[in-house]
Amino acid sequence: MDPFLEEKWDKWNSKYVPEENPDVELLRAKIIEDLTNVSSMTVEEYTLFQKWCEVHNKYPVIEKQGLFGSKRVAENPDDIAFIEKVKSNIWIPQSSDDYLNLQPRLFYTDDSGQKEVQSLIGLASQEQKRTKDLPETWNTIRTFTSTMKNNSNIGRNLNYIVLDDVTGKYLGVICISSDFLDLTPRDKHIGWERKNKTQGHMIDHTAIGSTIVPLQPLGYNYVGGKLLALLCLSDQVQQDWKREYGDTLIAVTTTSLYGKNKLNGLSQYDGLKHWQKMGFSSGSVSYEPLKSTVQLMLQWLRVNYPRKYFEWYEAKKPSGQPYKRDHKNRSYNFLYSKLEIPKHLIRSDHQRGIYFSELYTNSREFLRGEITEDALDKKFDTSYDALNNLWKEKYASKRIRSLTEQNRVSSETLFYDDLIFLDWNETKNKYLTQVGR
DSSP states (O other): OOOOHHHHHHHHHHHHHOOOOHHHHHHHHHHHHHHHOOOOOOOHHHHHHHHHHHHHSOOOOOEEEEEEEEEEEESSHHHHHHHHHTTBBOOOSSSSTTGGGEEEEEEESSHHHHHHHHHHHHOHHHHHHHSSOOHHHHHHHHHHOOSSSOOOOSEEEEEEEEETTTTTOEEEEEEEEEOOOHHHHHHHHOOOOOOOHHOOGGGGGGGEEEEEEEEETTHHHHHHHHHHHHHTHHHHHHHHHHHSSSOOOEEEEEEOOOOOTTSOOOTTTTOTOOOEEEEOOOOOOEOOHHHHHHHHHHHHHHHHHHHHHHHIOBOOTSSSSSSTTTHHHHHHHHHHHTTOOOOTTTEEEEOEEEEEEBBBBHHHHHHHHSGGGGOOOSOOOOSHHHHHIIIIIIIIIHHHHHHHHHHHOOOOOGGGGGGGGGGGHHHHHHHHHGGTT
């Protein structure tokens, strides 16, 4: 029994106000209705549907009557103004060779990063006072740049905005998070035993690039995703990980959006120097009910299993981190079991490619506990200059040359802010073919 946890539980439970217990049959019917709808979708359609729900939950609209009929307008016009400000600062090349002048750099979304970014993009002091903080900028870019839902990660997180150090323009966003506890191909490659990985805290020496999203047209014209994947390995990330969490970063994992099911079978990480493909995950896509249904699910959980709700959604470790890993999936699976939700509605098999980068020649020996930090041997140059030059010379130059020869160079920013004003059918008709681009 954990005395710290018990003390927090007693305090929370003493203040808990009993709620009405949702009708279990109505709740079950709502869950089944929601899951039946989304489980009939393809992975691409479900991905876009989650994005559409996310945008509409965060940026609600109202119907406003005018002389020429009704139109959809945002409930909060300030949100739209901020989105437009972010959108206006996207890097757009004036000529195909402009990428050669880029000096990509990561800006960590803490207070020091806020001052640096404001200085770089040239905001006047009065405008600085009206500018939302970097986390909101990061979330805006992440929300409207990728068709993947912007999920907040539990545990360690380093969020970065990638800017050009010359022009101050946005290039993309990155999030470095707590690594997946279990990835069989990776663990076999390392030779990891679970005891060493968890009780030995070696998992704290690896991280995952959970968000690696370039803005357009950098992503399409210059394979900007490869640039951001390389920057996940940079000195900056390693230094921030050590400073924030006290652990030396030894290796980085990431996964592709799609695996074997993708049409051409390739990912932006395939063939990328310093990243090695480990195979495919054995995981699956877990379908989620609508937000209103989830709220009822959590209410039912609080009323009927308050201790479990507390441990999954309220309890924190002394460090401030959540007490339970993967709390959402744990709680959903528990609820589905208690409410006897048919298993075929809950998830679909969907493998993802697994990629792994070892920052030291003897990373695996360290992660197995065979050597100490003083024996680590750096594997490659992780400076900004080295990583940026690698991207320009090996990947970007080849890509833009090929697109130019085929007359396929794009000038589109593909910023999905118009989803705020589109209904689901309009969204599907316009963007379904772009999911996972």
